[in-house]
Amino acid sequence: MGKPLNLGIVGCGAIIAQYLDTFQRLDSVNLVAVADLDPSRAQAVAAAQPGVRALGVDELLTDDEVDLVLNLTIPVAHAEVALRAIAAGKDVYGEKPLAATTAEAKEVIDAARAAGVRVGCAPDTVLGTGIQTARKAIDDGLIGAPISATATMMTPGHERWHPNPDFYYVPGGGPLLDMGPYYVTALVTLLGPVKSVIGAASHTRTSRRIGSGPRTGETIPVTTDTHVTGVLVHESGALSTLVMSFDAVQTRSPNIEIHGETASLIVPDPNRFDGEVQVCTLTDQEAGWAILPVSAGYHDAGRGYGVADMAQTPEGQEHRANGDLAFHVLDVLESLLESAGSGTSVTVGTTVRRPSAVPLTGVPQPVV
Incomplete structure (x- = not known):
């Protein structure tokens, strides 16, 4: 400081x-x-x-x-x-x-x-206006008690554009450990920590062909699962369904949806800092989805705002993109893979406090 x-x-x-x-x-x-x-x-x-x-x-x-x-x-x-x-x-x-x-x-x-x-x-994308506006809507009671969520990431695989995609297709890679941190960090930010998971996983191809760069046409082996799905049981009682895939062509599903007693939210891509948050209420279903005004988060943020937030947080207080949160998210992801291998529910061994909310601001400010 x-x-x-x-x-x-x-x-x-x-x-x-x-x-x-x-x-x-x-x-x-x-x-x-x-x-x-x-x-x-x-x-x-x-x-x-x-x-x-x-x-x-x-x-x-x-x-x-x-x-x-x-x-x-x-x-x-x-x-x-x-x-x-x-x-x-x-x-x-x-x-x-x-x-x-x-x-x-x-x-x-x-x-x-x-x-x-x-x-x-990282990810510090959850500090931007997209996830933080959705969090404020939930915390303010706009959707009532949260009941469930869906989080979906479906692509044909990164080898189409990445010149050296090998690490995506070995243990420690795959869609869950590559993209899952964005989605699970967002779900924990919105709904709180996860206490148990049950998962399933598969891979449909044993090799991939590189589609760009100097290695175009080269075939690389696939030794990890490339489609992972599971249910996260949050400590709050809310249930999140997660689907992460390098085996799909495309999807029209929103990146994240949150469903509550009185309304549902469409949450923007957690790999971005901004994006529209939409709401549909039980009392006005015929009106369809309405865009919520931006109400929280770092405006026009980019990768590295988590570092700046850390720099601005007074000694003795917890910065938002902290190690305990990342540790819990990794524990959730690893537990999902363990569950997929065993076919049984797995208790997540860690927990974490939700980081403090980010008020609408232009640059990182001290946590208060």
């Missing part, structure tokens, strides 16, 4: 561009260094960012100027980089998921608590 938080970024892949664009608009964060296993990528980023140094990974993790390490590495490296940063006394904010497994995620959370540093994690 009072001065910008100095950031060092580890991982200079495609996603970094979105963070860099956001940080240029925010006064609460200050990028000072970048690193990548491929030094040329770090050098290219630093050359385009005045005052930013290109360092080796070890150098960045121990650099005295860096307050927080933004971890944009691939999922299998999330825990390793986070633990090394924590050991150096740095706060950490990572891309989703928090780690490749809940066991690794627990190591990160435990290490951070022992070291007295903070952990944050």
